[in-house]
Amino acid sequence: MEPFNVERIRADFPILQLQVNGKPLVYLDNAASSQMPRQVIDRLVRYQTNEHANISRAVHYLSETATAEYESARSKLQSFINASEEREVIFTSGATDAINLVMHGYGRKFIKAGDEIILTTLEHHSNIVPWQMLAEETGAKIRVVPIDDAGELLIDEYEKLFNARTRFVGVIHVSNALGSINPVKQMIAFAHAHGVPVLVDGAQAVPHMQVDVQDLDCDFYAFSGHKLCGPTGIGVLYGKAALLEKMQPFKGGGDMILSVTFEKTTYNAIPHKFEAGTPPIAAAIGLGAAVDYLSAIGMDAIAMHERDLLNYATDQLNLVPGVRIIGTAKNKASVISFTIDGVHPHDIGTLLNQEGVAVRTGHHCAQPVMQRFNVPATSRASFSFYNSMAEVDALIAGIRTVQKVFE
Amino acid sequence: MADYKALYQEVILDHNKKPRNYGTLAHASHHAVGHNPLCGDHISVELNFDRECIDCIAFEGESCAICKASASMMTAAIKGKSRADGEILIEEFLAMATGKLDLDGPNHIGRLAVFAGVCDLPTRVKCAILPWHTLHAAFNSVASASTEAEADPMHGPNGNAKT
Numbered sequence: 001m002e003p004f005n006v007e008r009i010r011a012d013f014p015i016l017q018l019q020v021n022g023k024p025l026v027y028l029d030n031a032a033s034s035q036m037p038r039q040v041i042d043r044l045v046r047y048q049t050n051e052h053a054n055i056s057r058a059v060h061y062l063s064e065t066a067t068a069e070y071e072s073a074r075s076k077l078q079s080f081i082n083a084s085e086e087r088e089v090i091f092t093s094g095a096t097d098a099i100n101l102v103m104h105g106y107g108r109k110f111i112k113a114g115d116e117i118i119l120t121t122l123e124h125h126s127n128i129v130p131w132q133m134l135a136e137e138t139g140a141k142i143r144v145v146p147i148d149d150a151g152e153l154l155i156d157e158y159e160k161l162f163n164a165r166t167r168f169v170g171v172i173h174v175s176n177a178l179g180s181i182n183p184v185k186q187m188i189a190f191a192h193a194h195g196v197p198v199l200v201d202g203a204q205a206v207p208h209m210q211v212d213v214q215d216l217d218c219d220f221y222a223f224s225g226h227k228l229c230g231p232t233g234i235g236v237l238y239g240k241a242a243l244l245e246k247m248q249p250f251k252g253g254g255d256m257i258l259s260v261t262f263e264k265t266t267y268n269a270i271p272h273k274f275e276a277g278t279p280p281i282a283a284a285i286g287l288g289a290a291v292d293y294l295s296a297i298g299m300d301a302i303a304m305h306e307r308d309l310l311n312y313a314t315d316q317l318n319l320v321p322g323v324r325i326i327g328t329a330k331n332k333a334s335v336i337s338f339t340i341d342g343v344h345p346h347d348i349g350t351l352l353n354q355e356g357v358a359v360r361t362g363h364h365c366a367q368p369v370m371q372r373f374n375v376p377a378t379s380r381a382s383f384s385f386y387n388s389m390a391e392v393d394a395l396i397a398g399i400r401t402v403q404k405v406f407e
Numbered sequence: 408m409a410d411y412k413a414l415y416q417e418v419i420l421d422h423n424k425k426p427r428n429y430g431t432l433a434h435a436s437h438h439a440v441g442h443n444p445l446c447g448d449h450i451s452v453e454l455n456f457d458r459e460c461i462d463c464i465a466f467e468g469e470s471c472a473i474c475k476a477s478a479s480m481m482t483a484a485i486k487g488k489s490r491a492d493g494e495i496l497i498e499e500f501l502a503m504a505t506g507k508l509d510l511d512g513p514n515h516i517g518r519l520a521v522f523a524g525v526c527d528l529p530t531r532v533k534c535a536i537l538p539w540h541t542l543h544a545a546f547n548s549v550a551s552a553s554t555e556a557e558a559d560p561m562h563g564p565n566g567n568a569k570t
Contacts, residue, residue, distance in 0.1 A: 344471035345471075
């Protein structure tokens, strides 16, 4: 394999050539959404130019082409996460949609009053709110795994939460707010020893590392395409076939049925049972192209470059007086939340933008994490494999400019 | 392209560092708390009328520099004004923050014109107007204001910061 060449990779991303406020764009908001390489953009154009029709319906050439390409994308996603079967890959509109699918399809069928659902303090709102809605509807209870001052889950406390009423575990693989990589494999094994299924929210994990759902042995794994160099409006729910088959459909409509009369409707087999209506065909095919692109670079090479970025950025931030990194887990993805003494995150965000540096500021849809660290909000720099060391320097220079303004 | 730094002028940075009328009042006839749920910022505004005019006013809370400076300068501008004049100033400030006020025409904006640049930063408009929402709520003895509340008569399409 060729050595990792960040400049060659950057050339694949047209948007990275942008100037913002007269400065080269330094895009460090990849945890919110990543950018798209030309290979994916071109694939979308080729689909819309030569291949588009509705899928799984007509017998004409275009419909057959679109169907084949859509199913080929499913196969690529299956390989990408090493699912054992294609039908275990359900296309959704994103990670949020995937989690809601599990809440409706599994939760509403199998979780009853008095049952307990275990979540963690690190969850994104998308893996909290659906379960709260379920708890309100059914009378189930939510138990929460606490974290320590580094932003690591307290695994002893997690294990103590299990009892005879525990029915489900939802855990974020990589914290979007802090970058902590959680020991999900170990947590899944413990839950399974108690007969409890586990959903992993992998939205922040799949862009950074090789994920193998069979190795993890997770029951469900959810992620979004747009954080993975793919389009918005597409995501994946991986589920073990045996569980997916037991679940009730989430949305009703076309494609998810075998036959419909006003007396009785027979549902289609998985994955189609969960893909009602015309799916985002182009987006799915674009996501297929995105995982081809990432696989060609290699997720291990990506993880190594991002580790270098994380270490360098962490060291540089620690050298700036008044900057405090929130989240110092031993095992982290390339996501850094930080505060600057005396400067509100929104002011940091606006002033960094003036320097062309795009960071996220706010609570990162993880208010329980902010409450745990007693901060209303943080600034977050999240790095992708196409970021360079020079961009870390631009961030640090930007932070010094912010501090100068607020001196 | 607007010069974003223009917003962080000396006067705004000064009011952020040394906010005027910061704190609470022993006896407030009107008060309200304002929240910006998008960033978790909140401020409270307390005031007292002496007959027709605002006799004293104070604010406190957690917020960014834009919001704090806006609140500080608001309290300085509003002191001694009648409620009717206060309402006019609220209207004018909101119009300015959303780029709808003709600064060259007749208005009462005065030194508050330093916030005119915020209209070029849709995600920051809410920071600047939160104190004014809250003042409006206090005038009307509404217990709390929000930049997001649909029922809030001051609610306007100011752009949405994504969470």
